[in-house]
Amino acid sequence: MxxxxxxxxxxxxxxxxxxxxxxxxxxxxxxxxxxxxxxxxxxxxxxxxxxxxxxxxxxxxxxxxxxxxxxxNASLQPAAAVSLMAGAMGHSLALSIEHVNTRQQFGRPLGKFQAVQQSLAVMACEVRAVEAAAAVLAARLDAVGLDPLAADFEIAAAKLRANRAVGVVTSVAHQVHGAIGFTREYDLSRVTIPLMRWRGEHGNDAYWAQILGRQVAGFGGRGLWEALTAR
Amino acid sequence: MQGFALYPFDPPGDIAALRAELRAWLAVNQPQGDIVARANCWASFDADFSRALGAAGYVGMTLPTRYGGGDRHPLERYVVIEELLAAGAPVGAHWIADRQTGPLILRYGSEEQRQRYLPGIAKGELFACIGLSEPGAGSDLAAVRTTARETAEGWRINGQKIWTTGAHFSHIMLALVRTEDGSERNAGLSQLLIDLDTPGITIRPIIDMAGHHDFNEVFFDDVLVPHGALVGTRGQGWQQVTAELGLERSGPERYLSSHALLAALIDAAGADPDPAVAALIGELTAELWTLRQLSMSTAAKLAAGEDPMVEASVVKELGNAFEQDMPRRVQAIVTSGWDDADDLARLLRALLIASPSFSLRGGTREVIRGIIARGLGLR
Missing domain, CATH: 1.10.10 (Arc Repressor Mutant, subunit A)
Structure with a gap:
């Protein structure tokens, strides 16, 4: 940076x-x-x-x-939502790691249990994917002078990918936190409730899947690869 | 584990021209046989194609010219292999040699080994296999028991490897063996480069559930190889293998195995697709786009000399899930009979059957998630 x-x-x-x-x-x-x-x-x-x-x-x-x-402006709000979501997901992951390394049950930290480790690995992959989507979308928007039409493919793909990560990220974060994560006092819900909200704002999964799916259908099977590598 | 930082994928030279040349070459030289061979195409073995690809300069690209290579940048090679995989080209015969055995010989091998093996690898004529797994050492690789004892004449090898992809057509095996008497776990291991026509080696096929002969059992019965077969440092085999696995896990083959099916789905859907099909195409495209970017960023980080073990594992985990789930998700929405003869149906059936292996080969899903968890600071 x-x-x-x-x-x-x-x-x-x-x-x-x-x-x-x-x-x-x-x-x-x-x-x-x-x-x-x-x-x-x-x-x-x-x-x-x-x-x-x-x-x-x-x-x-x-x-x-x-x-x-x-x-x-309004036309860039779907792209902005991807960044908001990437930030909230990264924080959900950080809170979860801190919690499982601190909270002890059965005589050891939760993070020592393979079941917990595997869940958090799955969550981390989703978070990294959304962070990557946000970064690549940013690079595309900057390359085309913030023209949302020239970045239509990337906006659709990034918002859809971010939306699809919300379920795994919020559910694993809450699962590994146990009851404390479900309280108003604890910080986790301050990022997970906004994630649930943002999934439905500026285009939910179905909205972007239709737009992107129809665009790609227009490319054709080979055309998808040519489009991916040309951008 | 720090947040994700995007590494710019910025190969030298004219990448658009490189893609265009390769696409034109493939249009002439890619075998136009059964479309099913385009699925999971890095397990499609075609020695003639590998030789032609080598002659065209697309194998051993990153090796120095003095060993017959192309002296190209690793990211130029990345562009070439993603194009080959997206086209479904049968790259299986030379795949292992090109991806990891060649680079490993260059990095750790003796000058004699380099001169002896690298030119054949770069020609797409010398094929290699990986001797890691044994009956008692699968995910637990440190349990390797095959021994190599140093004698006056050379190394005497006894033991057995298993699940060895391509051993039946390969010329050499890079094997992890126990060279130090009484050593345990990941200490006392070394890598040996073994010519597979050496007396005492028996290779037996294992037919997989798709009916294919990809992997094998390889038995070593008092096999004598020269002292010069040792690769790198005696006793450092574990460290060398770990570096090798980094090359293996983050490439585009970890998410493109089912690409032929996505292309067939799009073509079958037409320009005005059914909404459910359009939605699936959209979802799969979003995942493909993200994975490609993650993989390119990781490749760029590797090329810059860093060791992105965790990022590579993220690419493999997400990529394997994507290419493994895709056939199931396609089957859930298309009307297609198991025995139908159209391209989409045949690709679908082949990939449904092949896909359980995607999250096994190159490290199981559970092992990969363990590596990611360690990167997160758990354990």
Whole structure:
């Protein structure tokens, strides 16, 4: 990650942490609405790689605040949702690892049990897949000047892949946490409930599967491979 | 385990031209036989095709030119093998030699071994098999019991390997054997490069559930190989094999085995597909796109000299699940009789039968998940 993006992320973590208690004002004041505005127009001059990084943080710290809508226009909201989801999934995984390495039952940490290890490995694969989808989508959007039509294939594939990961990620996270994860007090639901919500927003599985499936049917069997390798 | 960081897949040279040249070459040279051979095509053995592919410069691409290779970048080779797999080309005969035996000989082998074996590998004429599994050492590879005792004449090998893919047509085996008396587990192991026409070696077929002869039992009865058969450092076999497995787990063969079925499904669906079929095509495409990106990023990380053991395992786990589930998901929605003769039905049947092996070969699903769990900081 570039030094500029590291700084941006540090700022985002500090500002979003404050916003978690007081609402949007600190985010507005810090100028996150100008993230994609070119520098010559008084903005930050960021790219979608920056947006992806910032939204992954907001998906963890302020999932209920309209940060994505502040930064990007309506046509880019499905792409923004992928970043929010990648962030929330990464945090779900981190909470789960911490919990199973700490919580002891039968005289040892839960993470020593193969059944728990195998479940978390499955979850981690899904999380890595969504993080990769968000990163590749960002690279595509930046390569086509944030034109959602030129990135239609990647937006559909990434949002669909993220949606399909939600079931495994939320269920494994809650399963390994046991009852504590089901309490209002504990942090896990602050990322899993938004994940359940985002799966249905900006296109659920059926919506994107139809769009992508019909697009690919138009490519034909060999054409799919040619399209994948040409982009 | 850190969050995923995308490694840019940025091979040198004109990659679009490389793809176009290879596609044009395949249009002329790919055997137009049974379409079923295009499924799981890295288990389709065709020595003539391998030789032609070698002559065209698409085998041993990353080996130095002084050993007959192409001196190409690993990511150029990646592009070539993903094209070959997506086209369903019968790459099985030279697959192991090209993917891992050649690179391993280059890395750990003696100058004599390099000169003796690498040119044949790069020509697509010298085929190799992997001698790891034994009757008592499957997932538990450290339980290897085949021994090689050093004598004045060379190494005396006794024991048995099993599930050895391609031993019946291979010229050499790179075997993991116990060279140190009384050693246990992963200590005291070494790698030997064994010419399979050496006296005392018996190869017996094991027919798989699809009726194919892919794997074998290989018996060693007081087999004598020269001192120069040792590859790398005596006693370091475990470390060398572990490095070899990294080359084996993250490639495009881990998610493209069923690609011919996806292409056939799309072609059968037509331009205006039934909604249920369109939805499945969409879901499979989203998974394929993501997997390809994960695999390319991991390949780029490998090419940069890093050791992405965990990422490679993620690619294998997700890729195997994808290529294994695909036939089941297709069968669930298409109307297709088991004995139907159309392409889609025949590919479907062949892959339903072949797919249980996808999460076994190259490390079982359970072993791979264990590696990922260790990477997460569990255990």
């Amino acid at each position: 570039s030094a500029a993006r590291e700084m941006l992320c540090d700022t985002a973590r500090a500002v979003f942490a404050e916003a978690a208690t007081v609402g949007m004002a600190p985010i507005d004041n810090a100028g996150f609405g100008l993230l994609l505005v070119p520098e010559e127009q008084g903005g930050f001059g960021g790219d979608w790689g920056d947006v992806n990084a910032v939204l992954q943080i907001s998906g963890v710290l302020v999932p209920g605040l309209p940060v994505a809508a502040l930064i990007a």
